[in-house]
Amino acid sequence: MEEVDVEPVITNIPAASHDKHLGFAWGPGDILVYETLYKASGSKRSPCTFIHEVRKDEDIYSPILRKLFNESHHIFVGLQTIGEDLPSKSKKPQFVSVSKNYRSVIRACMEELQQVAGEIFFKYSSDIFSCEFSWFIQGAGSLLLHLLDWIRLHRADVDEKARDVLQSESPAEHCDYWDVVVSYVLQGRLEEARQMLVKQAMLHPASRNMYKLMDSLLSKMPFYKPGGTQPLAEFDVKWRHWHDEVDRCLQDGSFASNQHLELICKILVGDEDTLLTQKELLSTWYHFLVTRLLFCHPTVKATELHFYAQSCLTMFLDPRSTPEPLDSILLAAFEIDIHQVIKDCSIALNNWWFVAHITDLLDHCKLLKSHNLHFGSNLREFLLLEYASGLFTHHSLWQLAVDYFDHCSEFGRVYLELLIERVPLDTERKALKVLRICEQRQMSEQVRSICKIMAMRTLRNNRLGSALSWSIRAKDAALATLISERFLQDYCERGTFSDLDLIDNLGSAMLLSDRLTFLGKYREFHKLYGEKRFREAATLLLSLMTAKIAPRSFWMTLLTDALPLLEQKEVIFTANQTYELMYCLEELTSSLNTTAPSKDKPMQDEVEKTKVELLRLAMARNLAIAIVKEGTVET
Amino acid sequence: MESINAKYVSQKISKTRWKPVSHSTLQQPEIFATGSWDNEENKISLWSIGNHENVAMDDGNEGDPQVLCEHKHDGDVLDLQTLSVSQHWARAHRYPCDSAPCTSVVCSSPEIVTVGEDGRIVVFRADHEGVVQTIENADSSTIHAVTYLRTTEILTVNSIGQLKMWDLRQHSKSPSQIFSLSGDRVPLHCVDRHPNQQHIVATGGQDGMLCVWDVRQGNSPFSLMEAHSAEMWEVHFHPTNPDHMFTCSEDGSLLHWETSSQSDLPSFLQGNRNNSMISRSAMPSAGGNQSIISAWLSGDSSKSRLETTHMLPSQTLSVNSLDVLGHYLVCGTDGEAIFVHRQIPV
Numbered sequence: 001m002e003e004v005d006v007e008p009v010i011t012n013i014p015a016a017s018h019d020k021h022l023g024f025a026w027g028p029g030d031i032l033v034y035e036t037l038y039k040a041s042g043s044k045r046s047p048c049t050f051i052h053e054v055r056k057d058e059d060i061y062s063p064i065l066r067k068l069f070n071e072s073h074h075i076f077v078g079l080q081t082i083g084e085d086l087p088s089k090s091k092k093p094q095f096v097s098v099s100k101n102y103r104s105v106i107r108a109c110m111e112e113l114q115q116v117a118g119e120i121f122f123k124y125s126s127d128i129f130s131c132e133f134s135w136f137i138q139g140a141g142s143l144l145l146h147l148l149d150w151i152r153l154h155r156a157d158v159d160e161k162a163r164d165v166l167q168s169e170s171p172a173e174h175c176d177y178w179d180v181v182v183s184y185v186l187q188g189r190l191e192e193a194r195q196m197l198v199k200q201a202m203l204h205p206a207s208r209n210m211y212k213l214m215d216s217l218l219s220k221m222p223f224y225k226p227g228g229t230q231p232l233a234e235f236d237v238k239w240r241h242w243h244d245e246v247d248r249c250l251q252d253g254s255f256a257s258n259q260h261l262e263l264i265c266k267i268l269v270g271d272e273d274t275l276l277t278q279k280e281l282l283s284t285w286y287h288f289l290v291t292r293l294l295f296c297h298p299t300v301k302a303t304e305l306h307f308y309a310q311s312c313l314t315m316f317l318d319p320r321s322t323p324e325p326l327d328s329i330l331l332a333a334f335e336i337d338i339h340q341v342i343k344d345c346s347i348a349l350n351n352w353w354f355v356a357h358i359t360d361l362l363d364h365c366k367l368l369k370s371h372n373l374h375f376g377s378n379l380r381e382f383l384l385l386e387y388a389s390g391l392f393t394h395h396s397l398w399q400l401a402v403d404y405f406d407h408c409s410e411f412g413r414v415y416l417e418l419l420i421e422r423v424p425l426d427t428e429r430k431a432l433k434v435l436r437i438c439e440q441r442q443m444s445e446q447v448r449s450i451c452k453i454m455a456m457r458t459l460r461n462n463r464l465g466s467a468l469s470w471s472i473r474a475k476d477a478a479l480a481t482l483i484s485e486r487f488l489q490d491y492c493e494r495g496t497f498s499d500l501d502l503i504d505n506l507g508s509a510m511l512l513s514d515r516l517t518f519l520g521k522y523r524e525f526h527k528l529y530g531e532k533r534f535r536e537a538a539t540l541l542l543s544l545m546t547a548k549i550a551p552r553s554f555w556m557t558l559l560t561d562a563l564p565l566l567e568q569k570e571v572i573f574t575a576n577q578t579y580e581l582m583y584c585l586e587e588l589t590s591s592l593n594t595t596a597p598s599k600d601k602p603m604q605d606e607v608e609k610t611k612v613e614l615l616r617l618a619m620a621r622n623l624a625i626a627i628v629k630e631g632t633v634e635t
Numbered sequence: 636m637e638s639i640n641a642k643y644v645s646q647k648i649s650k651t652r653w654k655p656v657s658h659s660t661l662q663q664p665e666i667f668a669t670g671s672w673d674n675e676e677n678k679i680s681l682w683s684i685g686n687h688e689n690v691a692m693d694d695g696n697e698g699d700p701q702v703l704c705e706h707k708h709d710g711d712v713l714d715l716q717t718l719s720v721s722q723h724w725a726r727a728h729r730y731p732c733d734s735a736p737c738t739s740v741v742c743s744s745p746e747i748v749t750v751g752e753d754g755r756i757v758v759f760r761a762d763h764e765g766v767v768q769t770i771e772n773a774d775s776s777t778i779h780a781v782t783y784l785r786t787t788e789i790l791t792v793n794s795i796g797q798l799k800m801w802d803l804r805q806h807s808k809s810p811s812q813i814f815s816l817s818g819d820r821v822p823l824h825c826v827d828r829h830p831n832q833q834h835i836v837a838t839g840g841q842d843g844m845l846c847v848w849d850v851r852q853g854n855s856p857f858s859l860m861e862a863h864s865a866e867m868w869e870v871h872f873h874p875t876n877p878d879h880m881f882t883c884s885e886d887g888s889l890l891h892w893e894t895s896s897q898s899d900l901p902s903f904l905q906g907n908r909n910n911s912m913i914s915r916s917a918m919p920s921a922g923g924n925q926s927i928i929s930a931w932l933s934g935d936s937s938k939s940r941l942e943t944t945h946m947l948p949s950q951t952l953s954v955n956s957l958d959v960l961g962h963y964l965v966c967g968t969d970g971e972a973i974f975v976h977r978q979i980p981v
Contacts, residue, residue, distance in 0.1 A: 066643075067644075070970050074951070396673045399969055400952075428736070429649075432841070432885075433885065436865055463775065468776070499775035501774065505795070505813070507817060507820055509819070509820050
């Protein structure tokens with residue numbers, strides 16, 4: 001067996017007694033566990049009749065996360081249809097906007113989740129997506145700016161605090177005031193820091209010069225503008241110049257009298273120890289990383305990022321604390337080791353949502369080196385298949401999974417075929433939707449099987465019309481034959497047709513099966529008889545037998561129906577027709593004679609014999625009259 | 636400027652209905668109800684879209700539907716109607732050994748008519764505890780929808796493509812009239828009657844065909860139009876402006892049909908988002924007196940102009956239900972979203 005990356009998690013099943021052996025079976029998203037009869041030791045006990053379902057992924061049942069699944073499904077489908085013929089340069093902004101869409105959807109969910117209960121899952125996804133494509137897609141020219149963007153989005157609580165402070169009566173004396181100012185500086189939002197400082201300056205006119213100096217330092221900090229005319233080297237020089245100026249101010253002790261301003265100055269200089277004292281405001285090591293880069297190495301390149309990341313991690317975190325999974329994921333992200341990120345996320349998160357979507361997006365950007373796996377053809381498809389299979393276990397979200405399967409070119413269809421048949425069909429409406437999905441993808445096997453299930457169910461409830469409409473939809477001749485047999489059985493038992501509205505209006509559906517055609521024609525015969533159009537009725541009846549549309553078992557009934565027509569005063573059957581009738585009767589009786597006479601139903605045999613005799617008599621009489629009539633010349 | 640917004644609600648919506656507002660007060664519709672389906676626990680929710688002008692809201696949340704109250708519901712919600720009623724009729728629709736889904740309900744206060752998969756039509760009264768009238772075995776197949784034609788007559792559509800008219804006063808076991816399309820027996824899923832001219836009825840079918848019938852004459856539909864590429868779930872005439880009709884379908888689109896007759900401008904100079912539609916007449920327009928003929932029944936499509944527009948911004952999963960009132964439209968989809976459109980052009 002291959003080595004495992006992490007130790008497997010042990011889950012206790014409280015309801016199962018502890019000395020029994022458990023058996024299990026895999027499901028698409030869960031495991032069914034049951035107690036076997038084997039015991040480790042001791043006397044036998046009575047078997048337990050419970051089956052336990054062990055489920056790893058509780059997230060798909062959360063109503064808030066359902067919104068995420070639906071909205072991301074919408075984005076996913078849109079992504080797949082981005083034009084293939086566009087050159088890759090113009091596709092880039094579209095990919096970026098897709099990633100922004102994903103990000104905003106995650107944020108919306110995160111806000112709702114925070115109101116209910118924190119979910120760590122979200123924290124991970126949001127962070128990763130946020131730090132995502134900034135460097136994966138856009139290239140590393142302005143890496144720092146993207147990192148700053150990321151941090152600002154991540155720490156929205158600063159804005160909340162700021163709002164509180166500004167709305168208070170005297171903002172400059174608010175207890176959180178300096179926290180807000182320092183947080184702004186740590187995030188590189190110097191404009192806002194300056195605006196806040198103005199309020200403080202107004203309160204202390206005596207130290208006006210100090211505030212003016214700080215203001216000028218903050219305003220002069222150079223920021224690299226990507227796409228601008230300034231080459232990197234020139235920016236570097238400017239930055240060092242500014243840095244030296246700040247350092248000089250610090251050494252001069254210009255801010256010695258005000259500890260807050262001195263703190264800000266030390267931060268601007270990039271003093272690591274000072275930054276470390278602000279652990280509470282920074283709260284995470286990656287914030288510390290970004291701030292450190294901002295004030296020490298603003299021209300950092302993507303390839304150097306992971307050195308700084310590793311060192312920041314060790315500096316920031318308590319040496320005794322264990323690294324969280326998120327930390328290793330982020331480190332891998334900084335190293336731009338996509339596969340490692342995906343792998344770590346797959347282990348850490350209990351749902352395939354995140355890895356499936358991110359791998360799909362990366363694959364579209366052609367950033368993923370695809371190598372063939374033993375299963376699921378390539379990484380993207382494997383993850384999408386896993387995600388979609390998990391969705392299919394959900395009673396409601398299975399409809400989303402269909403689209404995901406559609407976009408897995410190798411195995412998607414097979415998965416869909418297997419899974420769609422297992423969707424429970426409670427109402428007709430749900431069955432119709434499932435059928436529509438199958439028909440749109442030409443899955444005729446599944447269409448037939450679903451229609452058959454629905455038809456059998458309706459047959460059991462005696463809804464013959466519904467059953468027929470299902471068989472027409474499936475174009476299933478065997479099923480239609482079965483239903484017609486039921487109709488005919490009903491007729492034989494009751495003597496009248498049920499569901500006339502259906503049989504009278506079969507239309508072209510009659511041609512689906514021979515039995516159905518017979519049913520329709522037989523009903524037509526009855527109608528003609530009722531309208532007293534005896535000649536036509538007789539012709540139809542005869543044709544039913546001679547054209548072999550009627551099943552042999554029904555011939556007796558047909559012949560019995562012919563009896564009143566034979567007995568009419570007016571001659572209805574012509575001589576030729578009577579000959580044919582006799583032929584049919586002979587055929588029928590000869591086949592009956594070959595079967596062994598039933599010993600336990602002597603009465604029935606008697607009835608049969610009488611019927612046959614009556615028929616013979618009637619036919620003979622009719623023949624006589626017909627021959628005479630046809631031979632007579634009308635004068 | 637699109638004034639349609641979507642809200643994701645974590646439940647697949649099977650039905651939406653506006654709470655009726657009285658015409659005299661000229662109030663805008665504010666409250667609508669939705670029913671969910673395919674959940675382990677389905678529920679009916681009432682939503683408000685808050686049309687108060689004096690409440691200042693930031694643009695992001697303006698007009699987002701907010702939940703007023705919710706109520707649990709056993710089984711999928713298949714139809715909703717508004718009535719003040721406090722009764723519960725259990726097992727109104729049943730098979731010999733099981734309960735059958737009740738597929739549609741319509742009420743004309745105080746009477747309530749329901750139909751179901753068991754092919755039964757049941758009439759209740761709001762103040763009466765028991766069943767008032769049942770038509771057993773009204774249909775051998777599932778009855779999908781029911782609507783009132785006149786105060787004592789109802790129309791039902793079933794899954795073998797028949798439109799049946801029933802007279803409730805006569806207490807008979809069979810319909811007074813049966814209409815059907817000749818040819819394939821395509822199941823019909825929805826039916827609606829023209830609000831003013833009661834002989835005009837529109838139905839939607841499983842293949843997405845929209846049929847307009849004149850119940851006074853003939854057994855075949857007056858006109859057939861290819862509307863959608865999949866099942867049409869609901870068709871509604873606009874209650875106050877019946878030249879407009881709305882249909883929604885499994886293929887994820889919601890169409891707005893607008894008809895008008897005798898226009899002077901040629902059609903290519905009018906409108907910019909027309910979708911070409913194919914209109915066929917099942918039979919030539921009745922000759923003779925055509926003075927008060929509705930635009931829907933004009934057999935000749937060159938005389939009347941029929942325009943269709945897509946109302947939803949992009950393709951979604953199936954749109955299961957829609958309702959219109961005044962200038963407001965609400966619809967619910969299988970993508971667990973509710974769309975509210977505030978300024979439909981009627």
